Amino acid sequence: MEMASPAKVYQKEMHNNVGFFATWLPGDHMELGAVGVMKDGQFRQEATLKDLGIKYKPSDEGSPQPLKYTSSKGTSIESSVGAKVPAVTADIKIDFSSEGAFLFDALRVRQVRIKNRFDVTADILELYEEGKWNKEWYVVESLHMADSATIIVSQDQSAGIVMAASSELPIPSTTLADPKVDLSVKSSHGKLFQIIGGRNLQPLYACLRLKDNLFKAPKVVPVRGTVSRETSIKMFARPSIEELIGS
Amino acid sequence: MRQVYFSHSYRDRSINSYFLDRFVREDFALLADQKSSTWCVAKLERYMLESSGFVSIIPRRASTEKLGYSPYIGHELALARRAGVPRLFFVDNIILEKFRDDFPKDAVPFVYDEPGFYASLHDSAIKNFRLKLEDPGFTPLALRKRKKATVIAPKNKELLQAADGVGAMLATSDYEVSRLTGQQLHSALDDVRLLETLRDSDICVFVLGDRLSYANVVLGMAYAHCIPSVRLRFDRRAADTNPDVTGLIRWSNLDGLITAFDEQFDDFKFGMQEAVGMAKSTSSDEAVLDISRSRREKIAGDLWNPKDGPGLVKHLSVDHAYVEDRVGRVHNQMGTALGTNPGRKKSMEICRHLYDGLRKRDDFVYELEPQSMMTDKQAIRQAREFDANNSATCIDLACLFASLLEAAYQRSVIVVLDMPGFAHALAGYWAPDEPNDHQQLDLGTVRGAARRGDLVLFEATGIAHSENRVAGETDKERKLADDRRLDFTTAKKAAITLLEDPDIRLRFLVDVHPLRTSPT
Numbered sequence: 206m207e208m209a210s211p212a213k214v215y216q217k218e219m220h221n222n223v224g225f226f227a228t229w230l231p232g233d234h235m236e237l238g239a240v241g242v243m244k245d246g247q248f249r250q251e252a253t254l255k256d257l258g259i260k261y262k263p264s265d266e267g268s269p270q271p272l273k274y275t276s277s278k279g280t281s282i283e284s285s286v287g288a289k290v291p292a293v294t295a296d297i298k299i300d301f302s303s304e305g306a307f308l309f310d311a312l313r314v315r316q317v318r319i320k321n322r323f324d325v326t327a328d329i330l331e332l333y334e335e336g337k338w339n340k341e342w343y344v345v346e347s348l349h350m351a352d353s354a355t356i357i358v359s360q361d362q363s364a365g366i367v368m369a370a371s372s373e374l375p376i377p378s379t380t381l382a383d384p385k386v387d388l389s390v391k392s393s394h395g396k397l398f399q400i401i402g403g404r405n406l407q408p409l410y411a412c413l414r415l416k417d418n419l420f421k422a423p424k425v426v427p428v429r430g431t432v433s434r435e436t437s438i439k440m441f442a443r444p445s446i447e448e449l450i451g452s
Numbered sequence: 453m454r455q456v457y458f459s460h461s462y463r464d465r466s467i468n469s470y471f472l473d474r475f476v477r478e479d480f481a482l483l484a485d486q487k488s489s490t491w492c493v494a495k496l497e498r499y500m501l502e503s504s505g506f507v508s509i510i511p512r513r514a515s516t517e518k519l520g521y522s523p524y525i526g527h528e529l530a531l532a533r534r535a536g537v538p539r540l541f542f543v544d545n546i547i548l549e550k551f552r553d554d555f556p557k558d559a560v561p562f563v564y565d566e567p568g569f570y571a572s573l574h575d576s577a578i579k580n581f582r583l584k585l586e587d588p589g590f591t592p593l594a595l596r597k598r599k600k601a602t603v604i605a606p607k608n609k610e611l612l613q614a615a616d617g618v619g620a621m622l623a624t625s626d627y628e629v630s631r632l633t634g635q636q637l638h639s640a641l642d643d644v645r646l647l648e649t650l651r652d653s654d655i656c657v658f659v660l661g662d663r664l665s666y667a668n669v670v671l672g673m674a675y676a677h678c679i680p681s682v683r684l685r686f687d688r689r690a691a692d693t694n695p696d697v698t699g700l701i702r703w704s705n706l707d708g709l710i711t712a713f714d715e716q717f718d719d720f721k722f723g724m725q726e727a728v729g730m731a732k733s734t735s736s737d738e739a740v741l742d743i744s745r746s747r748r749e750k751i752a753g754d755l756w757n758p759k760d761g762p763g764l765v766k767h768l769s770v771d772h773a774y775v776e777d778r779v780g781r782v783h784n785q786m787g788t789a790l791g792t793n794p795g796r797k798k799s800m801e802i803c804r805h806l807y808d809g810l811r812k813r814d815d816f817v818y819e820l821e822p823q824s825m826m827t828d829k830q831a832i833r834q835a836r837e838f839d840a841n842n843s844a845t846c847i848d849l850a851c852l853f854a855s856l857l858e859a860a861y862q863r864s865v866i867v868v869l870d871m872p873g874f875a876h877a878l879a880g881y882w883a884p885d886e887p888n889d890h891q892q893l894d895l896g897t898v899r900g901a902a903r904r905g906d907l908v909l910f911e912a913t914g915i916a917h918s919e920n921r922v923a924g925e926t927d928k929e930r931k932l933a934d935d936r937r938l939d940f941t942t943a944k945k946a947a948i949t950l951l952e953d954p955d956i957r958l959r960f961l962v963d964v965h966p967l968r969t970s971p972t
Contacts, residue, residue, distance in 0.1 A: 224900015318904055322885040347904050411900060416889050435794050438885050443901075445892035 211360045211398075212246055213450045214276065214305025220446040222274050225349060225409035231356040232400050235407035237263055237317055239345040243444075243452035248410065254344065257337065259328040262320040269313040269352070271380060279306030279359070294371045296391065297381070301359030311354035311408060312382040318347035318411075326413070327437040333415065340415055343444065349409035355381040355388070356408065357399045364395025416442045454504035454585050457496075457537075458482035458727055459528040461521075462744035462843075463817040464511040465737070465919045470567040471509050471542060471574070472736040476728050478578050482507065483724040487746045487819075487843065491524065492719040493699025494655055496531055497680040499724060505585050506532035506539040510555075512547050512564055513815065513935075521547050523697045526554070535678040540581040542574065601627040602649055605659040606667045607634040610706075611686065615659045617710050618684070621717060627654070637666035640673065650679050655720060657713070660685040682716050684709055746819060746843055755829035756847075758875070761960035764847075764866055765967045768855040769835035775852075779859045782806055791861030794884035796905065799862055803881060803908065806856050807915060807940045816916035819843045846877045846922065849912035853879035854964055863888065867898065867909060868959040869950065875959065876923045878947045880909035888966060895958040902951055909947040914938030924950030 212229050219227035228235050229247050238254040238261050254261050275282070285296040299308060319325055325344070332338035357366060372386040381388065381402075388402050400406070458475075460468050475482055483499060500506065508529055510521050521544070532539050533556070545561035560577045563569040601622045605615035612633065619629045630649055640646055650656055650670070656679055658671050674681045683700050690702035693712035701716070703709040730739035756763055769775050782805040783790055790802055810816070816838075821830060833848040835855065844852070850866045857864035863882040868875060882888065886906040890897060901907035913922045917936045921927045924946035930936050938946065950956065 220896040220900070221894070222896070222899070224896045224898065224903055316903065326885075411904060413887060416887075435884065438887050439889075441887040442889035442891060443887050443897070445890075445894075446896060448891055 211305040211358055215307045215358045216246060216450050217446060218276055218307070219274065219309065219409070223272065223409060225347070225411050226446065226449055228406075228408050228410060230398065231354075231358075231408050232403055232406060235345060235348060235410050237261070237319065237345060237348050240342050242341050243343060243449050246450045246452060248343065248345065248412070251342070254325065257332060259325055259332070261325050264318045264320040266350070267316040269315050271382075272309065272311045272314045272349075272351070273380065274309045276303075276306040279303030280308055282308070293373060294369070297368045297370050298365065299357065299368075300365040301361075301395070301397075302363060304359060304362055307356070307358040308381070309354070309356050309408070310381040311351035311356075311406070312380060312384075313352035314349050316347065316349055322346065323434050323438060326441055327434040329415070330437050330440055338415075343412040343414045345410050345412045347411040348407055351382070351406045351408055352404065353382045353384050354403050354406050354408055355401050356403070357397055357401075359395065359397055361395035361397075364393070364397050366393040366397060366399065367391045368401065412444065413441045414444055416440055455481045455483050455502070456505040456507050456585070457499050457503040457532070458484040459506065459508035459525055459532075460484065461509070461511055461513070461525060462487045463917050463919070464509070465740045465744055467511055467562070467564070467567050468509060468740045468744075469736040472727055472731050472740060474574055474578055475507070476731050476736060478582050480582070480728050482727040484727045484743045486725050486743050488719060488722070489746065490715050490719040491695050491697075491699065492716050493527070493531075493695070494680040494682045494716065495720045495722070496528060497678055498654070498720070500531050500535045500537060501678060501680070503537060505581065506537050507581070508532070508539070508541050510541060510543045510547060512544045519546070519550065521551070527697050529555070531678065534676075538581070538584050540577060542577075598654070599625075599627045600630070600653045602630045602632060602653040602656045603659065604632045604637070604656060604667050604670050606637065606661055606665040608661055611659050611661055614684070614706055614709050617706065618657050618659060618713050621710070621713065622657070625717070625721070632670065637670055640666055640669045646670065647673055647677075650674050651677060654680065656681045658683045659709075662686050662688070680720070682713065682720075684713060744819070756832050757828055758830050758868075759828075761868065761962045762967050764832075764851060764854075764962050765964060767832040767834060767851050768858065768964070769852065770855045770859050772835035772855070774835040775855050775859050778806060778809055778856055781809055782860060796883050796885065799881060799884055800908065802860050802862060803857065803910070804940045806853070806860065807910065807943065811915040811937050811939075814842065814915070816842045816844050816849065818913045818916040818918035818922055819845060821845050844913075844916055846913050849916060850877035850879040853912050854962075857881050858964055864964045865907070866962040866964070868962075870957045870959050871953070871955055876950065877912070878909045878950070879912040880907060880947070882907055882963070888963070893961050893963075895956070898958055898961055899951055902948060908944065909951065910940065910943040911938060911946040911950075914940070914943030914946065924948070924953075
């Protein structure tokens, strides 16, 4: 089944903005060291590095930061209060005028990655030589985790949502992902994918896979003692967004 | 209106603009030499003789390791003092305090960060200078002469052959050429006609041997009289023919001498710009900007087509002695082989040392690409081509860093970004544990790699002095340091800020290593 068009728009634009693959569906669980295939624009986990006996070291979590994007066209956001007026309740109206138009608003986003990449890639090559690594597999080597996020993707040419927001802080200065803002859907029209104020999400990830022309390499596995494990990275590739959405 | 020679540092535009404003009010005619890659002392001597006065603005040239002022401006000051023309020196108060003996007592101080602090002192100094110039008893030392040149060389086969070459070049430009050689030179101190010949010349060219001779005596006479002179001294050990700060050119072969003289003579013939008139027709800021932008000159080597990313590799200078030296210093600092035990931390340390080394030791100044009629070609300075001004564009410095990083066994990259109205180049490298097989190198991929630390980018112009922000940094960050340069952390932050700008487009990322290794 080919990936639905709204998801493609979301995936492409998020990749262009942050350079990571957007988890689809955005609420799906994703973990560092996950091993799987790409299918219909989704990463489908089949194993983990741990399952396969490969030890990886996660990096420290990066500094938390907010991430906020809307699609380059077709998204408009209106609040019932003006920018300067402090208010603790407001209606927030979001209109989408194209398929795939989206809103991505996440708070306390931290990045974590596999720190010992040389070791992991060398171990994967060994498994491959032993016939225990599927050449189609991807490994999730970097992940963005968000404490909270609101992600809405329009799946119609025209869709919209009105949310009631209440907070102890003035509404215009808060984000739609702020857990201190209580959000509830008042009304909506058209078909939407939505996560409102979701907690502990992994909305973005990056992965590696073995190179396409691996068979051309004279010797895949670095020979211990003669070739350093650092050369293993040369046998890997960084997949493109087209590869994901065309899967 | 009398002409005054305007000596200034091209890099300190806001200070120059401040003073130019004040000269505009007093209706001076200030002659300024547009920035060029050639340092031609004969031309300065000529304008010194033909001017009624000399004005100089002397700011600090600060770096982390030293505080001083431009040796080139220093030479111009000495020239003015030797010529004895009326002068007005505005000197950075810190420099004046530190180098008191370098300046005459009538030097007027200014505050580098707040030039207007002594505004009334500056205005009255300019008014008094004007009154001095209006004294009818004073005339310039010389007026423009006919196209006469004198070539002086001792009697020696090679030197005479070189003098013939120089004479022929002068004659081609319709100069009437006199030759002084052999016995004529021996009577230098007794035969006044020889001095008159020198003084009657628009330009004198001294072709000197490696030993002192009577030609050097004649040179001393010309020097004392501030007669425009090009000095070409044979030196078999000379590595290049770039003039030193006094204008002396050392040459080791005839071809080198001819090329060097050709550059000098071209610059000599080139006129000055009248800064006050320019400021009146636009603004002082614009005039200063125009003068401080390099003159488009003959371009050596291949030009680069800005659409040809891989073509940049031809403009790197990996094997140049300058690059080897800077990389060698980092090797010594780190005390370890740069190419072994790769890791992110080590790569970052190498890059930081390279960056800091250039920022502290090399006095680069950022400039925009000189204006040109060519829209599809651009000149890129390689390491050997940085001139006396050490001027560099963003692409010059990105190529320099790509060369340095490659020589230090890093996977260097150059990223060229397009923004509304301009393009900009960043330098950087791939982390050693990032695959070199990227299925697509689009903006998203570059942004993601930079976020993960798989790609480290930095603002290469951060090592160069710039009065204002160049790209991703803020004006405040530029002005935080006296020398208007960025520390490495700020240079990295500036690159990320630019990369995250929603209006940018990726023109290309040039991944140097695969381009070197792939068959062409």
